[in-house]
Amino acid sequence: xxxxxxxxxxxxxxxxxxxxxxxxxxxxxxxxxxxxxxxxxxxxxxxxxxxxxxxxxxxxxxxxxxxxxxxxxxxxxxxxxxxxxxxxxxxxxxxxxxxxxxxxxxxxxxxxxxxxxxxxxxxxxxxxxxxxxxxxxxxxxxxxxxxxxxxxxxxxxxxxxxxxxxxxxxxxxxxxxxxxxxxxxxxxxxxxxxxxxxxxxxxxxxxxxxxxxxxxxxxxxxxxxxxxxxxxxxxxxxxxxxxxxxxxxxxxxxxxxxxxxxxxxxxxxxxxxxxxxxxxxxxxxxxxxxxxxxxxxxxxxxxxxxxxxxxxxxxxxxxxx
Amino acid sequence: xxxxxxxxxxxxxxxxxxxxxxxxxxxxxxxxxxxxxxxxxxxxxxxxxxxxxxxxxxxxxxxxxxxxxxxxxxxxxxxxxxxxxxxxxxxxxxxxxxxxxxxxxxxxxxxxxxxxxxxxxxxxxxxxxxxxxxxxxxxxxxxxxxxxxxxxxxxxxxxxxxxxxxxxxxxxxxxxxxxxxxxxxxxxxxxxxxxxxxxxxxxxxxxxxxxxxxxxxxxxxxxxxxxxxxxxxxxxxxxxxxxxxxxxxxxxxxxxxxxxxxxxxxxxxxxxxxxxxxxxxxxxxxxxxxxxxxxxxxxxxxxxxxxxxxxxxxxxxxxxx
Numbered sequence: 267x268x269x270x271x272x273x274x275x276x277x278x279x280x281x282x283x284x285x286x287x288x289x290x291x292x293x294x295x296x297x298x299x300x301x302x303x304x305x306x307x308x309x310x311x312x313x314x315x316x317x318x319x320x321x322x323x324x325x326x327x328x329x330x331x332x333x334x335x336x337x338x339x340x341x342x343x344x345x346x347x348x349x350x351x352x353x354x355x356x357x358x359x360x361x362x363x364x365x366x367x368x369x370x371x372x373x374x375x376x377x378x379x380x381x382x383x384x385x386x387x388x389x390x391x392x393x394x395x396x397x398x399x400x401x402x403x404x405x406x407x408x409x410x411x412x413x414x415x416x417x418x419x420x421x422x423x424x425x426x427x428x429x430x431x432x433x434x435x436x437x438x439x440x441x442x443x444x445x446x447x448x449x450x451x452x453x454x455x456x457x458x459x460x461x462x463x464x465x466x467x468x469x470x471x472x473x474x475x476x477x478x479x480x481x482x483x484x485x486x487x488x489x490x491x492x493x494x495x496x497x498x499x500x501x502x503x504x505x506x507x508x509x510x511x512x513x514x515x516x517x518x519x520x521x522x523x524x525x526x527x528x529x530x531x532x533x534x535x536x537x538x539x540x541x542x543x544x545x546x547x548x549x550x551x552x553x554x555x556x557x558x559x560x561x562x563x564x565x566x567x568x569x570x571x572x573x574x575x576x577x578x579x580x581x582x583x584x585x586x587x
Numbered sequence: 588x589x590x591x592x593x594x595x596x597x598x599x600x601x602x603x604x605x606x607x608x609x610x611x612x613x614x615x616x617x618x619x620x621x622x623x624x625x626x627x628x629x630x631x632x633x634x635x636x637x638x639x640x641x642x643x644x645x646x647x648x649x650x651x652x653x654x655x656x657x658x659x660x661x662x663x664x665x666x667x668x669x670x671x672x673x674x675x676x677x678x679x680x681x682x683x684x685x686x687x688x689x690x691x692x693x694x695x696x697x698x699x700x701x702x703x704x705x706x707x708x709x710x711x712x713x714x715x716x717x718x719x720x721x722x723x724x725x726x727x728x729x730x731x732x733x734x735x736x737x738x739x740x741x742x743x744x745x746x747x748x749x750x751x752x753x754x755x756x757x758x759x760x761x762x763x764x765x766x767x768x769x770x771x772x773x774x775x776x777x778x779x780x781x782x783x784x785x786x787x788x789x790x791x792x793x794x795x796x797x798x799x800x801x802x803x804x805x806x807x808x809x810x811x812x813x814x815x816x817x818x819x820x821x822x823x824x825x826x827x828x829x830x831x832x833x834x835x836x837x838x839x840x841x842x843x844x845x846x847x848x849x850x851x852x853x854x855x856x857x858x859x860x861x862x863x864x865x866x867x868x869x870x871x872x873x874x875x876x877x878x879x880x881x882x883x884x885x886x887x888x889x890x891x892x893x894x895x896x897x898x899x900x901x902x903x904x905x906x907x908x
Contacts, residue, residue, distance in 0.1 A: 291730075305626070305719075306615045307671060307703060307719065308616070308671070313710030344615065352630050352715040352717075382628060384630045385631045390710070396673075398628065401617070403619070408609065408613055410613070474614055
């Protein structure tokens with residue numbers, strides 16, 4: 267069917283935007299920033315065949331398009347407020363659009379973030395979301411704040427999304443339950459927004475694990491001018507059968523897989539009890555996985571404190587791996 | 588060459604962002620909104636083969652990716668401040684990237700708007716820009732403010748971009764000079780930012796001509812609950828040889844072509860002298876092309892005031908024209 271751009275927006279993407287001065291339907295939206303807060307701005311694109319497989323359920327795509335951006339807000343300790351969506355579609359299929367909108371708004375409503383504008387256009391399937399959040403200027407969680415002696419924390423096990431990718435490529439066979447767990451982590455990541463808010467002004471540095479634990483720990487190390495020491499025996503295990511959870515594939519995925527959207531953050535050792543209480547309150551398995559040392563880069567240490575070889579495992583879209 | 592995502596950003600998209608609290612390189616950027624101003628938010632995507640021809644000069648693409656978004660700021664009467672860029676590339680080619688960045692920053696610097704973040708990823712060539720501007724809340728130029736009796740103004744002739752498209756498709760032959768003029772309008776549109784700022788609080792309604800004059804006048808009419816009457820004899824002529832400027836192709840392009848990025852705005856007749864002075868000061872041929880009447884939709888009137896047939900000429904990405 268030939269569904270026009272304006273009909274498409276009206277039908278699928280015009281829910282109320284009570285916090286906006288002017289929502290969808292003009293040349294731009296108008297919002298009123300909260301006085302005294304800094305505005306936090308991020309944008310991320312997902313492209314079919316690069317960030318998701320052709321045929322992925324539209325609900326999952328709508329969810330994930332927003333989730334990866336909410337994760338950036340979480341990593342800054344920001345309250346997400348508004349977002350725009352640039353949607354590129356080969357065709358305007360009502361069932362697909364209804365599913366995409368359902369997934370998008372399910373997550374938007376959970377975090378009370380409002381779709382205030384954007385663009386729909388023809389082309390190869392892709393979505394760009396730009397998200398706007400707010401944070402007290404001095405409380406933003408930057409990558410650059412890690413201090414020598416800080417604990418390094420991780421908000422949950424990593425690697426499940428990468429295992430699902432391996433399974434979908436047919437390079438790994440997973441039992442149905444295990445695949446379901448991993449696929450859910452890949453398709454419907456839970457951005458750690460509440461955790462980010464609880465850590466604002468408490469943690470010294472934070473990053474979300476989108477490129478892979480080692481790569482993102484490396485970004486944090488580089489931005490902070492320190493070394494990140496990670497203890498392999500402290501890394502949280504995936505809730506999967508031990509043969510799988512301890513496999514080389516799971517190990518590679520946990521360190522280098524990406525698409526996890528857990529937070530890796532650093533804080534003073536004096537904050538351990540406070541952080542553990544935050545984890546209990548939010549139902550998140552916050553785990554100390556290492557510490558910040560003088561130096562640079564990321565070091566992996568085994569249970570005896572011996573260095574392990576760190577390969578370049580992070581995901582890079584253009585590096586031609 | 589295998590240029591990594593982080594190298595790519597560092598090399599081509601890391602100019603200084605003096606107005607940002609935190610620019611490119613973290614999970615998100617931080618900026619300080621101006622107290623008392625509303626934030627103006629827009630986003631637009633350009634996709635190869637849909638919004639531009641394969642092989643278009645990268646300088647033009649960088650320019651235009653930002654220009655179409657600046658035009659939305661102009662249409663709101665907003666001061667553009669910051670933008671993010673989501674860049675999807677089949678490959679990271681240094682020459683292409685250098686050209687794209689040169690075009691982008693040339694326009695950004697002209698309007699003092701700063702690139703503060705975004706995303707680069709692999710995939711079919713496309714760019715989404717999300718732009719943030721500021722305006723005094725009561726002075727924003729909305730589509731909905733047109734009043735009966737208002738003059739309707741246009742900031743310049745329309746149709747040249749659409750003629751260039753026709754020529755590139757091989758459906759129209761243009762002399763080299765004429766093609767150069769039209770191609771420049773298509774590839775390097777000049778967003779009317781200064782005009783929008785001058786009109787904020789003065790014009791009653793405004794829209795930028797991206798979908799075509801008739802379509803966009805129709806949006807303005809619908810949003811304002813009024814009719815837009817346009818006088819065909821008042822429409823500004825393209826600065827092209829008369830045989831071309833008065834051709835049926837030029838006429839169709841002027842009314843329905845789109846991609847013009849002129850502003851169409853309405854204002855009280857008492858403001859004519861003020862608006863003419865603004866046009867002189869900015870060097871823009873501001874032209875009264877009609878007036879707002881009771882009713883709905885757009886009416887085209889000939890020089891004797893007789894209604895002309897208005898076809899549905901606006902551009903719609905999904906309507907399957």
